[in-house]
Amino acid sequence: xxxxxxxxxxxxxxxxxxxxxxxxxxLFFFSxxxxxxxxxxxxxxxxxxxxxxxxxxxxxxxxxxxxxxxxVETNAVDKLASEGIKFNNFYTGQAICAPTRSQIFTGKYPxxxxxxxxxxxxxxxxxxxxxxxxxxxxxxxxxxxxxxKPNSVFKWSNFLDLIKIGNSKQRxxxxxxxxxxxxxxxxxxxxxxxxxFPHGPYPKSNDYSNxxxxxxxxxxxxxxxxxxGYYQNIKEDNSQINDILNIVxxxxxxxxxxxxxxxxxxxxxxxxxxxxxxxAPFIVRWPEKIxxxxxxxxxxxxxxxxxxxxxxxxxxxxxxxxxxSFYKTLLGDENEIHDYIYGVSTMQNIQKCKxxxxxxxxxxKYKYIKNFxxxxxxxxxxxxxxxxxxxxxxxxxxxxxxPYEELYNLEKDPFQKNxxxxxxxxxxxxxxxELVLEKWMISQDDILISYKMPLxxxxxxxLDRNSKWNKVSSELENKLNKNDYIELHY
Numbered sequence: 001x002x003x004x005x006x007x008x009x010x011x012x013x014x015x016x017x018x019x020x021x022x023x024x025x026x027l028f029f030f031s032x033x034x035x036x037x038x039x040x041x042x043x044x045x046x047x048x049x050x051x052x053x054x055x056x057x058x059x060x061x062x063x064x065x066x067x068x069x070x071x072v073e074t075n076a077v078d079k080l081a082s083e084g085i086k087f088n089n090f091y092t093g094q095a096i097c098a099p100t101r102s103q104i105f106t107g108k109y110p111x112x113x114x115x116x117x118x119x120x121x122x123x124x125x126x127x128x129x130x131x132x133x134x135x136x137x138x139x140x141x142x143x144x145x146x147x148x149k150p151n152s153v154f155k156w157s158n159f160l161d162l163i164k165i166g167n168s169k170q171r172x173x174x175x176x177x178x179x180x181x182x183x184x185x186x187x188x189x190x191x192x193x194x195x196x197f198p199h200g201p202y203p204k205s206n207d208y209s210n211x212x213x214x215x216x217x218x219x220x221x222x223x224x225x226x227x228x229g230y231y232q233n234i235k236e237d238n239s240q241i242n243d244i245l246n247i248v249x250x251x252x253x254x255x256x257x258x259x260x261x262x263x264x265x266x267x268x269x270x271x272x273x274x275x276x277x278x279x280a281p282f283i284v285r286w287p288e289k290i291x292x293x294x295x296x297x298x299x300x301x302x303x304x305x306x307x308x309x310x311x312x313x314x315x316x317x318x319x320x321x322x323x324x325s326f327y328k329t330l331l332g333d334e335n336e337i338h339d340y341i342y343g344v345s346t347m348q349n350i351q352k353c354k355x356x357x358x359x360x361x362x363x364x365k366y367k368y369i370k371n372f373x374x375x376x377x378x379x380x381x382x383x384x385x386x387x388x389x390x391x392x393x394x395x396x397x398x399x400x401x402x403p404y405e406e407l408y409n410l411e412k413d414p415f416q417k418n419x420x421x422x423x424x425x426x427x428x429x430x431x432x433x434e435l436v437l438e439k440w441m442i443s444q445d446d447i448l449i450s451y452k453m454p455l456x457x458x459x460x461x462x463l464d465r466n467s468k469w470n471k472v473s474s475e476l477e478n479k480l481n482k483n484d485y486i487e488l489h490y
Contacts, residue, residue, distance in 0.1 A: 009452050023260050040313030045137050049258050049286070051190040051309055053275060055104070056237055056263040057097065057145065057199035058270065061281045062216050062235065071214040072234050076104030076241035077283065080261050085330060089299045095265040095277030095346050098147050100302060101194070105129045105148060107306035107321035110344050111444040117349045119460045121149030122487055127318065127420035129306050130155060141181065144173050162196065171196040175243050182251045187472060192311070197237035198267075211341030218268060218276050218415045230267065236479025250478075258286040258312070260305075271352060273360045273369050274343050275415055290330050296330050299364065301341045306355050311315035339363060342440055346456070347395070351459040352468040356402070357448060361437040362410070368421075369406040372448055376404040381453035387479045391463050392453055405430065447486065457485035 061067055064074045066081040071173040092100045094110045102108075102115035103130045110116035122128075130140040134157065143160035160177045162170045173195060181191075213220035215223075241261070248254050259417050261283045269277020282289060305321030310317050311325035324337050343360035347353065358371045373381055378396035382389045398474070405421040411420075420426045447454055455463065464480045466472050 002378060005215075014367060016483070027180040044310075045188060045307065048136075048138075048313050049256050049430060050135075050188055050253060051138075052193065052244075052248065052253075052257050053104075053191070053260040053262070053305075054193045054241060055197070056195050056261075056281075057197060057233065057470075058265065058267040059198050059237075059263040059278050059281070060216065060262070060268050060276060062276075063214075064281055067281060068281075069216075069469065071212050073238050074233060074234065075335055076238050076245060077243075078283070079262055080259065080285050081283050083287070084259075084283060084290045084292060084294075086295045087282040087300060088295060088297050089286075090262070090280050090282035091278050091299070091301045091341055092265045092280050093301060093303060093342060095270050095272060095274075096350065097199075097264055097462075098149075100264040101148050103302040104305050105154070107121075107303050107318075107323045109303055109322050109444060110340060111441075112322060113131070113445050114488070115148070116344050117351055117488060118306075118345050119176040124150070127154050129190065129309070130151060130157070132306060132310055132315070132318075135187045136310075136313055136476050137188060139185065139189040140192070141189060142192045142194065143181075144192075145196050146194070165487075171347065173240050173244075175240070176249070177268055179247045179250075182247055182269070185416075189445060195237050195240060197240070198230055198233030199227070200226065203225050204229065205233050206232035207235065208232060216268070216276075218274075235370065255287045258284065258289075262285050262302075271345060271350055273343050273358055275410070276365075278343050278360075286330065291332060294332065295328055296334060298326065298334060298336055299338060299341055299362070300326050301338070302327070304337065335363065336343050340436055340440070348456045348463070349458050349461050350400070351461065353458075353463060353467075353470040354398045355392050355453060355455060355463070356399055357453075358402075359441060359446070359448070360439055361431070361433050361440065364372055364431060365409060365411050367406075367408045367416070368430060368437060370434070371402045371404055373407070373453055374402055375400050383452065385484065387476070388455060388484050390476060391455065391480070394455045405434075407433070447488075451486060454486040455480070455484055457482075457487050457489065459489065 040389060063069050063072050065072060065078040066086060088212050093099060096117060098118050099110040099115050102113050102122050103110060106113040106122060113126055115121060126407055133140050141158040142156045144162055148154050160174045160261040163172050163173045163174050164427050173193060184368050206228050210232045212224050213223050213227045232393050248257060261282050265278045265280060304326050306321045307321055307325045308327055309316045311327045326337055340361050340363050345358040347356040356373050358369055360369045373396050375396045379394055403419065406419050407421040407426055409420065410415045421430055441449055461467065461470060462479055464472055464476055469481060
């Protein structure tokens with residue numbers, strides 16, 4: 001059938017065609033212009049700052065002078081805070097050593113990168129801060145504690161191992177090697193300095209007594225017996241940080257180096273999802289870029305480190321990275337970067353060695369936690385394997401006071417003392433955060449989505465073996481078979 005258009009229809013068609021062409025051309029030139037703008041932002045090799053990231057091990061955020069503890073010796077960190085920006089709401093996605101490091105180095109949360117169980121590696125072919133920055137002409141060097149695997153993924157440009165001092169174990173930073181490296185480096189670098197302090201072992205003979213221990217808001221009636229030795233280790237680490245800062249000054253690297261200080265997680269909440277475990281100290285100094293002695297309350301995560309470094313130098317950030325750049329925050333912008341941040345806890349393959357996985361989501365005001373093997377619901381996790389069932393029950397009964405759901409108003413209750421999950425006034429908030437958490441778990445390909453209650457194959461601590469931390473009844477000893485576990489060692 002022939003379609004005959006009248007004059008007005010023809011004119012309208014021409015106008016529409018012209019408008020369409022103009023839109024297409026505008027989009028083309030906008031894309032071209034945007035690409036040029038991005039390229040223009042990309043810094044030349046000479047303009048690029050160095051990155052120095054000092055990471056302490058197992059230190060509570062509140063155990064610094066700058067964060068409110070007057071009894072600890074942290075003058076080096078306090079000085080950094082006075083010269084830069086101090087973050088009050090910086091989080092790890094998992095309060096334990098290897099998973100935290102894996103987040104920092106990949107920009108991905110623990111389940112996505114693969115290291116959500118301590119002492120296992122990230123997934124193979126995982127891109128890291130090494131691959132991202134080496135593409136941009138950087139050397140990426142690790143000095144000190146590694147605690148990340150596999151070596152095939154973490155191919156550092158250079159690795160400066162820990163050393164012994166006196167009768168100590170190999171746990172001190174190689175200060176002279178760091179000094180030598182910084183004296184000769186002739187290209188942009190990212191130097192990660194990973195201390196083993198204040199992580200135990202703690203010295204029994206030290207400069208402190210129980211009277212010196214500053215009581216934190218979550219400290220119980222009795223002071224833990226490790227605290228004086230912990231303070232001594234903090235003092236030891238402070239000395240190392242001072243050495244590093246002096247070396248940076250000596251080699252005239254201060255002004256063109258973005259210096260980060262952080263601790264991987266808090267010792268008081270290690271392994272779990274409490275604020276004292278997940279909240280980390282985080283301080284950044286960058287002379288002439290960051291104003292001195294300022295603070296930020298923006299909620300951030302360790303997965304944000306990699307995209308921030310890349311953003312600073314004008315490099316592209318992979319869409320697969322979970323984090324977002326907080327470059328603008330460093331310059332004083334207090335707008336929130338995230339609607340939500342997340343956390344995970346896995347009690348297997350650590351000293352506690354129990355089947356008790358948990359997941360967390362937090363927004364500006366509220367924090368929601370789901371304990372998937374709580375005593376309230378553990379029977380729903382049972383399967384046909386009676387031996388496995390018994391370990392599932394042991395895991396649940398090991399944490400009898402952990403409910404299935406937790407909800408906290410962090411503005412009014414910053415240390416999670418008042419669980420609102422069963423208060424009907426907060427039902428809508430709880431349900432909303434539960435849905436957000438579920439969607440995130442699916443996006444992360446979380447093992448809890450695929451398996452009802454998995455037993456993770458141990459690399460270190462077995463569920464059915466006796467150790468100094470784990471006691472197993474004789475009838476359950478050595479009763480788990482290979483097929484009872486889920487293999488995660490990629």
